[in-house]
Every structure is written in structure tokens, then in C-alpha cells.
Amino acid sequence: MKIVSLTMVNNEGEMIESFIRYNYNFFDHMVIIDNGCTDNTIDIIQSLISEGYKIHVFNESLESYNQFRLDNKYIKKILNEIVPDIIIPLDADEFLSGIDNPRSLLENLSLDRIYYITWRWYVLSDKDDVTEAFIPKRLLYSLDKPPYNQIDGSEVTKVIIPAKYFSEMKLTLSAGHHTVFGKSNPKIEKIKQLFIAHYRIISDTHLTSKLMCYVMRGIVSMELTTKQTSHRTNQLAIIERGGSLLETAIDVSYSGYPKNVIYNPLNLSFCEPESIKLKYSISSEDSLIQSVLHTGQEMAIRTYNLERKHKEKPYLKPIILWLDGFTESDIFVPNPSNRSILLTSMYNVRGYVTEINELKFLKVNYRLLITPEWLKFLPYKYIVVPNGVEVNDVKTKLEPYIINKEIIISEREYLQKIGPFLMIWSLILFIPSLLCTGLSYTKKNGIKKTINSIRNRLSVKQDK
Incomplete structure (x- = not known):
């Protein structure tokens, strides 16, 4: 039996290694949707893949948070490409x-129906071992009964999907x-022998x-409703007013449920002991700094x-x-080749990519400079390598950051891709674009400086 999990992630650096190492004991394949991670989540996943974990990561960083749409999109993809049983x-x-062992229980399920299971809801307490990185060993207390819907008191359910039945019945997975x-x-069928431990x-x-x-x-985001965001903004307001961070965190972990808890550690006997030893975790303080800083940078790129x-x-x-033509002296003032400048005037160059970290987030020809890990936040059809630079070298450098190396092409290949009509269209718009750039520079710097700049570039900064 082939069992596959589906998960959307966004800055899960503290959770993701525990999540994968634990759950992989029961699955054959894990599909993960990267919805814009800016911390070390994807680095950890790639490290686990290199260990042999069968994980497929899909990049949806340009998408706003829309779990419903993305989940159903990738369920279809899993059904067609991986062909799982569950x-x-x-x-x-x-x-x-x-x-009992979740794998054994799953293998004994009939595949002619959908299954609903419940949560076991874990909460923060003053007895938690905050030095423990593996989450199921850190939080040991849960609510004394499964979470329930406030409106009618029914238990909150989570779904197990027999794949063929889901497809034949043309079903859709709800949000959450x-x-x-x-x-x-x-x-x-609602079943009790399986459940999901939830560490909110x-x-x-x-x-x-x-x-x-x-x-x-x-x-x-234009996807999230007030109902979805109000509890977060309310909690942040409490902290901003100087409320106790720990007390707020403990209160939030209960999510409004009665504070009736029991000592209820998750049974780890179903896991091989070596399989749940962590290697890549970082401190929560480091994770906080990374997440907040990089999320702010992500928002700036989205505005750009x-x-x-x-x-x-x-x-x-x-x-x-690909940023070409720089020298050691250009590190803090990037100065690309003349050919590269012409390309930005002729085509829709959204940005430059470079390996030089010191150049990250600078601008060249009013285009943003990024390092490879930020590529996923810029929309593009191709990564174009200017003539004179070896395309295969660039492919090797960018391979860890993109799914398909074939989108990295030379300038000559790009001209073939767009065809004669769009090439002529680009040339028609080229002169007005170049004139606008020149006039803007002249307005800010004066005619004399503009002429000197053009002369210096043509005489000193020849194409490299």
C-alpha cells in the first residue's frame, strides 16, 4: 500500500524536522508545498531529502495563503503522478x-469510504522541557477530550482520503x-483508532x-478574511501592551477550550529510536530573528x-x-556590462540574480538584485544568461534553488523562444524606453554629467 502525506509550509523551522522524522515512520512519500518560507524550513527539508527521505517540494511562494485552493490542486497532482492508495x-x-502502529491501522482500512478522525490537542504548561527540540517530547499535556465545534458541540474532525474513492466520487477537500x-x-466513517496530535x-x-x-x-493578503486574522491581531495587541508573553502563549495554546488537561505524552514506541533524533534544529530565538527579518524582506519584494x-x-x-560583468571593485557598486543594460531596456527584466551576497537587495538599472534563495519570490519565465557567460556554469550554481534547469537559457536561446514577432515588438519599444531612462537620468544629474557618464561607460566599461 502506498501512503502519501500532503502539507503546506510557511516558516516552520522549529517544527519541520520533528514533523518529518516522526510522520515518515508511517508514510511512503511526503509532498510539501512551500508557500513562501523565508527561514530554514526548506534547508532542513533538503537536508532530509539528502538523507534519503522521499519528499517532493513544490514552490508556491508567489501565491497568497490559500490552503483550500493549493491543497486541492496538489491532491489532483498526487492522484495523477504518484498514484497513492491513501x-x-x-x-x-x-x-x-x-x-496501535498508525501504519498497520492505515493498511487495514477499507478503501471504499472517507475517514474522519479527531485531534488530540497539546497545550503549553510550566512542566514543558523547553530544552527538548523534538516536539512530542517537549509538550506532554493535552486537553482531556478532543476539540469540538463551539456552535454545535460536535468533535472537530480531520480527513483520511482513500485516493481512488476520492477521485471516483469527484470530491473536494475543505479548508483546514x-x-x-x-x-x-x-x-x-468516523474512527477512533487513529488520531492526530496537534501542537499549535x-x-x-x-x-x-x-x-x-x-x-x-x-x-x-487579499485571501484571508477578518475572521481568519482577527485572533492573531488581537493576540499581538496584548503583547504590544506589555502583557506577559508566556501567559499569552499558554492561553493561546488552549484556543478558548476549557483548561482541563491531562498528562498524555505521545506514544513514540511506533517509531524507530534513531528515526526521531534531530540534527538540524535551531534555537527558537534564532528562528524568531530569521522569520521576522526575512518575512519583512519578503513583503518588500512583493511590493517591488x-x-x-x-x-x-x-x-x-x-x-x-544573471548578473554578468562585475569585478572585485564592483562588489558594493554593481556595474553590469553594457549588453546587460541594453537587455533591461529591450525586455521585461524583473530582476538580476547573483551569488554575491553583498549585492543582495541593491538595484541595477532600477531592477532588484537578489541571491538565488530569493528567486522564488520573483515571477519569471526564464533566467537569461547574457552572451559571453557559460550557461551550464549558471545551471550548476542555481540547481539547488529551482525545479527545472531548462528555464536557464542563453540570450540567443531567449531570442529564439520569443520569436520574430515579439523580437520586433521589443525593438519598437526599445528606443522610447532608452530615451525615457536617459531623460530621467539627465533631469536628476544634468546634461554635462550625463554625457560624461555615457563617455566613461563606452570607453572604460566595454562589454565583458
């Missing part, structure tokens, strides 16, 4: 468990993985990171995209240029 949607703070629905009335908040620092990053993303998009030519897809 799909289990999980959040990165959820750990599958049961009264709580139910399925469709035109047909599927056969649904694992420390006060974890809460701070989640709140600050979530609120920033909530501001720019909006501004740059309005200045681009119609009918041409944006591209990224």
Missing part, C-alpha cells in the same frame, strides 16, 4: 498516531482538512514569531513586484538576468 493531509504541527464535499454523498504553540517565542509574521502576511509590473511592456513575460 492521502493524508497534515499541517506541519500535526503528528499522526493511534491506539476537516471534511470533504461534492455533488455525490460520500460514505464517511510550542513556546512563547514560537508564538511571537507566528504572530509577527502572520500579521505582516495578513496585511498584504507590484511597482515593477506596472512599468513592464505588454505581451512579454518577465525574465531574470
Whole structure:
């Protein structure tokens, strides 16, 4: 039997290694959607892949948070490409468990129905071992009964999906993985032998990171409703007023449920002891700094995209240029080749990519300079390597950061890709674009300096 999990992640650095190492004991394959991670989440996943974990990561960093749409998109992809028997949607703070080994229980399920299971909700307490990095060993207390819906008192459910049945019945997974629905009335069975351990908040620092990053993303997202974001903004307001961070974190971990808890550590006997030893975890303080800093940078790049998009030519897809022609003296003032400058005037160059970290977030020809890890936040059809630079060398350098190396092409290949019509269109718009750039520079610097700049560039900075 082939069992596959599906998870969307966004800055799960403190959770992701525990999540994967634990749950992989029961799955054959894990599919992870990167919805814009800016911390070390993807680095940890790549390290686990190099250890032999069968994980497939898909990049959806340009998408706003829309779990419903992305989950159903990738369920279809999993059904068609991996062809599993069972799909289990999980959040990165959820750990599958049961009264017996979850793998054995899953293999004994009939595949002619959908299954609903419940949460076991873990909470913060003053007895937590905050030095323990493996989450199921850190939080040992849970609510005394499964979480329930406030409206009707029914238990909150999570879904186990027999793949063929889901496809044949043409079902859709609800937001949050709580139910399925469709035109047909599927056969649904609630079972008790399996459950999901849920670790919503694992420390006060974890809460701070989640709140600050979530609120920033909530501001720019047009997908999230007031109902989805209000509890986060309210919690952040408590902290900003000087309320106790730990008390707020403990309170948030209960999510409004009665504070009736029991000592209830997760059964780890179903896991091979070596399989749950962590190697890549970082401190919560480091995770907080990374998450907040990088989320702010991500938001700035998203704003840049909006501004740059309005200045681009119609009918041409944006591209990224590999930064060429720099020397040691250019490190802090990047100075690309003349050819590279002409390309930005002719085509829709969204930005430059470079390996030089000191150049990150500078501008060249009003285009943003990024290092490879930030590529996922710029929309582009191709990464174009200017003539004179070896394309295969660039492919090797960028391979860890992109899914398809074939989108890295030479300037000559790019001209072939766009074809004669768009090439002529680009040339028609080239002169007005160049004139606008020149006039703007002249207005700011004067005619004499403009002439000197052109003369110096042509005489000193020849194409490299």
C-alpha cells in the first residue's frame, strides 16, 4: 500500500524536522508545498531529502495563503503522478498516531469510504522541557477530550482520503482538512483508532514569531478574511501592551477550550529510536530573528513586484538576468556590462540574480538584485544568461534553488523562444524606453554629467 502525506509550509523551522522524522515512520512519500518560507524550513527539508527521505517540494511562494485552493490542486497532482492508495493531509504541527502502529491501522482500512478522525490537542504548561527540540517530547499535556465545534458541540474532525474513492466520487477537500464535499454523498466513517496530535504553540517565542509574521502576511493578503486574522491581531495587541508573553502563549495554546488537561505524552514506541533524533534544529530565538527579518524582506519584494509590473511592456513575460560583468571593485557598486543594460531596456527584466551576497537587495538599472534563495519570490519565465557567460556554469550554481534547469537559457536561446514577432515588438519599444531612462537620468544629474557618464561607460566599461 502506498501512503502519501500532503502539507503546506510557511516558516516552520522549529517544527519541520520533528514533523518529518516522526510522520515518515508511517508514510511512503511526503509532498510539501512551500508557500513562501523565508527561514530554514526548506534547508532542513533538503537536508532530509539528502538523507534519503522521499519528499517532493513544490514552490508556491508567489501565491497568497490559500490552503483550500493549493491543497486541492496538489491532491489532483498526487492522484495523477504518484498514484497513492491513501492521502493524508497534515499541517506541519500535526503528528499522526493511534491506539496501535498508525501504519498497520492505515493498511487495514477499507478503501471504499472517507475517514474522519479527531485531534488530540497539546497545550503549553510550566512542566514543558523547553530544552527538548523534538516536539512530542517537549509538550506532554493535552486537553482531556478532543476539540469540538463551539456552535454545535460536535468533535472537530480531520480527513483520511482513500485516493481512488476520492477521485471516483469527484470530491473536494475543505479548508483546514476537516471534511470533504461534492455533488455525490460520500460514505464517511468516523474512527477512533487513529488520531492526530496537534501542537499549535510550542513556546512563547514560537508564538511571537507566528504572530509577527502572520500579521505582516495578513496585511498584504487579499485571501484571508477578518475572521481568519482577527485572533492573531488581537493576540499581538496584548503583547504590544506589555502583557506577559508566556501567559499569552499558554492561553493561546488552549484556543478558548476549557483548561482541563491531562498528562498524555505521545506514544513514540511506533517509531524507530534513531528515526526521531534531530540534527538540524535551531534555537527558537534564532528562528524568531530569521522569520521576522526575512518575512519583512519578503513583503518588500512583493511590493517591488507590484511597482515593477506596472512599468513592464505588454505581451512579454518577465525574465531574470544573471548578473554578468562585475569585478572585485564592483562588489558594493554593481556595474553590469553594457549588453546587460541594453537587455533591461529591450525586455521585461524583473530582476538580476547573483551569488554575491553583498549585492543582495541593491538595484541595477532600477531592477532588484537578489541571491538565488530569493528567486522564488520573483515571477519569471526564464533566467537569461547574457552572451559571453557559460550557461551550464549558471545551471550548476542555481540547481539547488529551482525545479527545472531548462528555464536557464542563453540570450540567443531567449531570442529564439520569443520569436520574430515579439523580437520586433521589443525593438519598437526599445528606443522610447532608452530615451525615457536617459531623460530621467539627465533631469536628476544634468546634461554635462550625463554625457560624461555615457563617455566613461563606452570607453572604460566595454562589454565583458
